[in-house]
Amino acid sequence: MSRNILVVAESRGGSLRNVSYEVLTAAKRVADGGVITAVALGSDSPGYAESLGAHGASRVYAVTNPELDTYTTDAYFQALYQVIQEVNPDAVFMPHTAIGKDLAPRIAARLGVGLISDVVDVEVRDGQVVFTRPIYAGKAFEQRAVTAGTMFATIRPNNLPIDASGSTSAEVLPFTASCKDLRTVVKDVVQKMAGRVDLTEAKVIVSGGRGVKSAEGFAPLQELADLLGGAVGASRGACDAGYCDYSLQIGQTGKVVTPELYIAAGISGAIQHVAGMSNSRIIVAINKDPEAPIFQIADYGIVGDLFEVIPLLTEEWKKVLTAV
Known part of the structure; x- marks a missing residue:
């Protein structure tokens, strides 16, 4: 038919x-x-x-x-x-x-x-x-x-x-469409860039939670995301703490994403956040707490300090990408 x-x-x-x-x-x-x-x-x-x-x-x-x-x-x-x-x-x-x-x-x-x-x-x-x-x-x-x-x-x-x-x-x-009696007219657009790559269309997302501890803590995550041609996201906890803008928030009240690779760094795995990323193809969780709920949905889990693990991952990826 x-x-x-x-x-x-x-x-x-x-x-x-x-x-x-x-x-x-x-x-x-x-x-x-x-x-x-x-x-x-x-x-x-x-x-x-x-x-x-x-x-x-x-x-x-x-x-x-x-x-x-x-x-x-x-x-x-x-x-x-x-x-x-x-x-x-x-x-x-x-x-x-x-x-x-x-x-x-x-x-x-x-x-x-x-x-x-x-x-x-x-x-x-x-x-x-x-x-x-x-x-x-x-x-x-x-x-x-x-x-x-x-x-x-x-x-x-x-x-x-x-x-x-x-x-x-x-x-x-x-x-030519007839657009009459418009109640809203945009005079100017002031756009705040959420990131270098659109979160909802990114193939790779490196996301940070409260474990990043500060706005500066997102720097190594951004470096890894840039290396992989991806985007940086965040949990609501990180946004609420003022570490990053709410435009990066992933979760039930934020953006819903389905990248090929999702790296969750310092994210505990609250239900609200999981709702926004659980359908990612591959999930890698990095957390110091081996009992963190995020490990229950992760394909790969790394128990460790994200500030040690992320730079190591970045260096290894550099070697892999250089060899290709």
Whole structure:
């Protein structure tokens, strides 16, 4: 059964986010010969067409309204709703990011359809699309299917492999959306950099807890993260203690991450933190307390002082990377 899918592409700083390509992967799994249409919002959107085409999109709606250069709920809601009305897709997929979590429920409510959020896997089973998503803070997973109406889902970053086997010849369709009666207008953006690499899309994360003892204690963690091309994260305890900014917080009330490698240094493993990183591919725990709960979910555990272990790991990685 062929399905026409609309994918909402998300950009940041003039370039597409990796999760946009992961959403296209989800679309390709379920389209079954149907048309995959991507929509990109903002003045730079026509420039994304080639990349979106290379990852599976047949058509790209480029909505170039200047009101869409910076995200506001009102403008994006109006623009995306109009595109959906124009395309009339069988399914709408978008990233499960801060923007997606704000926008998707509003669009779904306006369309009068259900929303399956935070999807980590998509498959077609006996002709029916089945979505897998975590529940109970990642302790279990549930599978859901839409039996009637438009499918609407948000895809969690860093869970689906990027499939760059598209045609690279996506048709660009300029689209002007009517954005009226905007209640919010962004005059200026003052952005505080959370880190060199986006936490939610990082393949490697080196995270620190109260055990880092100070803001300066994050320096060796940052050195290791930079060496591995990763990002630095933190537990809520470290943020509450003032060791780092809350933009680095990983956990139930922070960011949810699923890197290939997660190194937890000086983190005890409270439930709140584990909820945000337990689905990481490989977890390495470093803690002086051999009874720390973090060891219960770790693939590898190192009992020791992080200020001794992290520099040793950094030196060993330097040797490995130099030899490659």
